[in-house]
Amino acid sequence: MDKLRAVLSGRDGNSDSTPNIIEAANEASTLSWRTRVRGFAVCMGIGIFCSILGVCCLFIPKIGIIFFIVFYTFGNITSLASTMFLMGPVKQLKRMFDKTRVVATVVMLVCLVLTLCAAFWWKIFALTLVFVILQVIAFTWYGLSYIPFARDAIIKFFTTMCKMCIK
Numbered sequence: 001m002d003k004l005r006a007v008l009s010g011r012d013g014n015s016d017s018t019p020n021i022i023e024a025a026n027e028a029s030t031l032s033w034r035t036r037v038r039g040f041a042v043c044m045g046i047g048i049f050c051s052i053l054g055v056c057c058l059f060i061p062k063i064g065i066i067f068f069i070v071f072y073t074f075g076n077i078t079s080l081a082s083t084m085f086l087m088g089p090v091k092q093l094k095r096m097f098d099k100t101r102v103v104a105t106v107v108m109l110v111c112l113v114l115t116l117c118a119a120f121w122w123k124i125f126a127l128t129l130v131f132v133i134l135q136v137i138a139f140t141w142y143g144l145s146y147i148p149f150a151r152d153a154i155i156k157f158f159t160t161m162c163k164m165c166i167k
Contacts, residue, residue: 049075054068057071073132
């Protein structure tokens with residue numbers, strides 16, 4: 001019976017046998033904590049660098065807005081992908097679409113796509129800048145969702161400021 005179980009599980013019964021394909025792929029895909037932190041740091045660094053480079057390109061006459069849009073959007077995508085090194089892609093995607101983050105995630109992803117569409121397909125640069133601003137707000141709101149009570153503090157701050165302005 002043990003021999004049958006071993007054969008069905010992909011082992012030939014020898015304890016010193018090589019792992020099956022699934023075990024080998026799983027073993028090869030797992031990263032150490034040190035490698036994960038390095039991957040996160042490199043991706044986040046590239047994302048921040050691209051975002052800053054995009055802002056710097058904004059001052060180039062005529063073509064600066066295109067470079068800004070490309071670098072800034074790529075920087076946001078890379079920064080977002082960097083967190084997948086820490087948690088893993090599946091867990092990150094599950095957390096992105098939690099009920100507390102789903103609106104910010106969807107708005108952020110839609111604005112990323114619409115920014116590129118407005119710049120390259122529709123060629124309406126005023127609309128592109130609106131989508132970039134919405135992208136920044138959605139990305140900030142999404143990031144604040146990982147800090148306990150940060151969103152509540154921001155809402156309370158703006159509510160207090162609005163009440164002060166009305167008086």
